[in-house]
Amino acid sequence: MIRIAGLSKVYATASGQEITALSNVDLDIADGEFVTVVGPSGCGKTTLLKILAGVMRRSTGSVTMNGVPVEKPSREVGVVFQQPILLPWRTVLSNMLLPVELQHRDRQAHLGRARRYLSLAGLEGFEDKYPHELSGGMQQRVGIGRALVHDPAVLLMDEPFGALDAMTRDTMNIELLRIWDESRKTVVLITHSIAEAVLLADRVIVMSPRPGRIVDIVEVDLPRPRTLDMINSEPFGRYVKAIRRHFGGAHA
Ligand code: ADP
Ligand code: MG
Numbered sequence: 090m091i092r093i094a095g096l097s098k099v100y101a102t103a104s105g106q107e108i109t110a111l112s113n114v115d116l117d118i119a120d121g122e123f124v125t126v127v128g129p130s131g132c133g134k135t136t137l138l139k140i141l142a143g144v145m146r147r148s149t150g151s152v153t154m155n156g157v158p159v160e161k162p163s164r165e166v167g168v169v170f171q172q173p174i175l176l177p178w179r180t181v182l183s184n185m186l187l188p189v190e191l192q193h194r195d196r197q198a199h200l201g202r203a204r205r206y207l208s209l210a211g212l213e214g215f216e217d218k219y220p221h222e223l224s225g226g227m228q229q230r231v232g233i234g235r236a237l238v239h240d241p242a243v244l245l246m247d248e249p250f251g252a253l254d255a256m257t258r259d260t261m262n263i264e265l266l267r268i269w270d271e272s273r274k275t276v277v278l279i280t281h282s283i284a285e286a287v288l289l290a291d292r293v294i295v296m297s298p299r300p301g302r303i304v305d306i307v308e309v310d311l312p313r314p315r316t317l318d319m320i321n322s323e324p325f326g327r328y329v330k331a332i333r334r335h336f337g338g339a340h341a
Contacts, residue, residue, distance in 0.1 A: 092117050093118075093152050098140065116303060173232030192239060225257075292306055
């Protein structure tokens with residue numbers, strides 16, 4: 090589904106320096122796979138996601154989706170950023186339908202899907218509320234619904250739950266898994282939480298500090314549906330340990 094080969098990204102800073110954010114990344118992601126990416130801050134995770142989303146140019150290498158080079162944003166891709174960035178003057182429902190409008194699709198035809206995702210995200214009854222009337226977790230769920238409303242085949246998420254408290258985050262993870270289970274999209278989710286990466290993924294991609302390279306790929310062979318109880322299981326602990334050993338200092 091997604092093929093990344095020899096991908097590098099070098100930023101030129103204002104002072105004329107060059108910063109290598111990604112170095113020679115190779116990765117194939119299968120249709121319907123749930124992949125998580127972990128790595129220390131500044132290792133190029135957001136850069137990788139932006140390149141996959143077609144909103145940033147790469148320096149070298151190639152990225153294709155279904156054989157087509159990624160050069161610009163695609164309708165087949167939904168993106169969730171760290172902050173949901175909802176439009177304050179629009180209701181929940183009308184925020185969710187924004188991509189439908191921007192892509193000049195039939196709003197009426199997508200209303201049903203929007204309502205379904207509202208209910209899947211536990212937001213039934215909130216469709217006419219405004220963003221400021223929602224908690225942070227609810228706003229983030231609207232952002233996820235918005236990324237899904239036009240039924241993209243691929244969902245890219247950049248630390249979508251990073252700003253949430255631990256309990257809300259647990260709930261959101263389980264909800265996300267439920268939505269994924271229903272829709273079987275290809276998901277790439279970036280996180281700095283090793284536990285979150287293991288709980289969600291079929292495979293965890295472990296990145297090195299900058300310049301970001303893939304240092305390990307850990308296949309997570311825990312049964313699905315995943316539950317929060319699994320976090321305390323022995324195999325879960327082994328996965329976490331296997332990933333953590335790649336990070337020195339505070340992570341070790
Ligand atoms: P992460 O998401 O893993 O924290 P980023 O992809 O945001 O990392 O950034 C990777 C590296 O690239 C960092 O060192 C960051 O400072 C640098 N960087 C990111 N964006 C830019 C930019 N637009 N110009 C210059 N350097 C950048
Ligand atoms: Mg980032």
